[in-house]
Amino acid sequence: MMKQNSSNLSAMSLDKQNKPFIYTDEQLIARFQSGDERAYVELVNRFRDRLINFVFQFLGDREQAEDVVQDTMLKLYVKKHYYREIAKFSTWIYTIARNLANTELRKRKRRKTTLLSHMSRDEREYELPAIQPDTGSEVQSEFAEKLIQSAIHSLPEHFKTVIILRDIQELSYDDISSIVGVPLGTVKSRINRARLQLQAELKDLR
């Protein structure tokens, strides 16, 4: 019985490839709330990569990011009736993912793990020169990416969230304001200050 249900969901995801949905996110969640599980599969397909990319920037670990997004999608399945169409669906799902990522970060801090993102600047400087920037354009680009990512991870939480949402996820200021739950002016101010702090960090590292 369980296996049959599982294969039904998988089949629905495959079915989607033949007949792409034309619904908006809000229409899909409405259909899912009325019991159409194909809509859920479509929502998962639409948001999984975006959310993994977002959470990865937070945690710096791909597997953990994927686990957090799995939890986010499971929560979407369980709590589907809690969504009300007063906000965009994307805002709601990003908020869930962000909260779960923050919970994971807090757990991690309690465990006192020393990932790259949590190392002091001295430690980072010790780690990063392993890739030399002058060994080729590809490596140079990879080096620059790592520099930027470690600079992002070194930002305070409230700066990190907004800059990831704006400059990497490319969300609008309004959406970021809804996800973070602070006024639009505060979001703009935080993003500006985050960019300046990032610039200062990168200036030191380069």
Place this chain on the structure above:
Amino acid sequence: MNRYQFEDLISEYIENELSLSKRKEFEAYLEENPDEMKLVESVRSNMSQMKVIPKVKASSDFNDRLFNRIQTNRAQLDRPIPSQRTYFGFSPIHASLMTGLVIATVFVSMQLFSPEDGGLPLQTQNFANESLPTLSNPSLQKVNHPQPDFVKVDEDSVMEDQKSKPNQDFSKKMHFVNEND
């Protein structure tokens, strides 16, 4: 424009969100301080670099793992969602508990206070209706306790006062000032 105002407007300048007057003011500051242009360009460069950071993608078995988890938890997930209806801000369970409490309070109050007896407690009313206990020994009932002397003296003095102060009619002694005139 000072340095702080300039820094506050960098993002809006890069994203082309400044009003015309503010933009002119910003550019005037840049002309006066050419070194600050490096800061603007550096921020702009970081922004564009962040946009091209390679995107992380979900693994190929992401959906299968998710759907398996859903099936595993199906029994838990299929439980009916508790009703979100509220009565005066209380959940149904709390509302029924509160109602029971109010009814119990009213019932106990009605038992304690009888409306016919002007609010006298029921217990007091019973005592009032009961006849006073009598002494079983009749000889003791007939005992006359002598009153102390000072009581008699007091009674006498009261009588004397009444005798010395007869009812006097003062109406004839009263007259108005104008009457003499």
